Amino acid sequence: MTLRIGIAGTGGFAKLHADRLSRLEGxxxxxxxxSSKEKADAMAAAFDDARGYDSLSRLLDAERLDAFYICVPPMAHGDIERALIERGVPFLVEKPLGLDAALPKELLGLIEAKGLITSVGYHFRSKNNAERLRSLLEGRTLGMATGGWMGGMPGVPWWRRKEGSGGQFVEQTTHLVDLLRYAAGEVDEVYAAYGNRAMHLKHENVSVPDVGAVVLKLRSGAVATISNTCLLPWDAGAVHLSFFTEEGRIDWTKDELAVVGGGGRSVYTDPVDPYGLETEAFLHAVRTGDVSRIRSDYADAYRTQAVTHAANVSAETGLPAKPAY
Ligand SMILES: NC(=O)c1ccc[n+]([C@@H]2O[C@H](COP(=O)([O-])OP(=O)(O)OC[C@H]3O[C@@H](n4cnc5c(N)ncnc54)[C@H](O)[C@@H]3O)[C@@H](O)[C@H]2O)c1
Structure with a gap:
């Protein structure tokens, strides 16, 4: 049976997913x-027989779809998910689930009531090294973890506004929070400090902080710190997460895992395409009902969203905050 897929969004990530989907058999x-008929038509033109729409209800009335990919910015979530849940269309949604935790919590309730298949684009989980990291930590006592998403400011206008993206920790650094949860367990409390150093002076309409540091207390008793900045030039970025145990240090980057200590150093590279694997797992679930290969579903991703939102609350109030699980 050929699966017919709908896609919301016509930007970089909608195209990334659409290109992979269009290369798959069946x-x-x-x-x-x-967001306009012109943009939708222009993107649809790249795929045989695909049609463009600027209204979701018209799209869903006209097309029989087996699954949907939601690739819109954080501020545009809500109506799309509600309509798909109501019609029982399984979806893969790009992270983050929204600007805060309230809307995702409401949507999670609707998803669970319907028993809908979902997947969320926390693609680092689909790399082999996520599994390797998780099983290495299972056999060790984690003391602490440190990490950072240190980079430049994305060019799209919605990213620079708090009410468009939710800020860097919610929009980008969420990947590291999610990997920390996947490998080391749940986060019970966070304490955050953010600052505006340079980017609001350099560009117009910047309301997101450009530096931030977050302390995360894990349920296990371990402590993590994750920092982020978006004020670097593009060639100076670094995205990393390190785990410290009595047996030694484990350094994760998207390309490799280094296990260091006890006189040894092993490095595991990870050249797989995580987006392809994420899609393969989701479509397998859509075809068969077997969701076991999906590494991040909406319920799990909601917990990551609750942590990143709690960081924003803490930075605003100056007080520690607990994720609203
Ligand atoms: N998994 C990853 O590593 C990763 C990487 C990049 C982006 N993303 C996520 O993908 C999402 C989209 O990012 P992007 O880089 O493609 O952004 P983008 O700005 O390139 O594209 C966003 C698109 O959404 C469209 N849009 C906005 N509101 C809409 C609506 N209500 N209905 C239909 N279309 C709408 C815009 O017109 C635009 O085409 C973001 O949530 C982002 O965080 C994930």
């Missing part, structure tokens, strides 16, 4: 939802 990109 899968067709059938419909594209854009």
């Amino acid at each position: 899968v067709r990109v059938a419909a594209v939802l854009g």
Whole structure:
């Protein structure tokens, strides 16, 4: 059976997913939802027989779809998910789930009531090294973890506004929070400090902080710190997470895992395409109902969202905050 897929969004990540989908046997990109008909038509034109729409209800009335990919910015979530849940269309949604935790919590309730298949684009979980990291930590006592998403400021206008993206910790650094949860367990409390150093002076309409540091207390008793900045030039970035145990240090980057200590150093590279694996797991679930290969579903991703939102609350109030699980 050929799966017919709808996609919301016409930007970089909608195209990344659509390109992979269009190369798969037994899968067709059938419909594209854009913020304008022109944008939707322009993207749909790249795929045989795909049609563009600027209205989700018209799209869903006209097309029989097996699954949907939601690739819109954080501020645009809500109506799309509600309509898909109501019609029982399984979806893969790009992270983050929204600007804060309230809307995702409401949507999670609707998803669970319907028993809908979902997947969320926390693609680092689909790399082999996420599994390796998790099993290495299972056999060790984690003392602490440190990490950072240190980079430049994305060019898209929505990213620079708090009410567009939720800020860097919610929009970007969420990947590291999610990997920390996946490898080392739940986070019970966070304490955050953010600052505005340079980017609001350099660019117009910047309301997101450009530096931040967050302390995370894990349920296990371990402590983590994750920092982020978006004020670097693009060629100076670094994204990393390190885990410290009595047996030694484990350094994660998206490309490799280094296990250091006890006189040894092992490095594991990880050249797999995580987006392809994420899609393969999701479509397998859509075809068979077997969700066991999906590494991040909406319920799990909600817990990551609750942590990143708690960091924003803490930075605003100056007090520690607990994720609203
Ligand atoms: N998993 C990852 O590593 C990763 C990487 C990049 C982006 N993303 C996520 O993907 C999402 C999209 O990011 P992007 O880089 O493609 O952004 P983008 O700005 O390139 O594209 C966003 C698109 O959404 C469209 N849009 C906005 N509101 C819409 C609506 N209500 N209906 C339909 N279309 C709408 C815009 O017109 C635009 O085409 C973001 O949530 C982002 O965090 C994930």
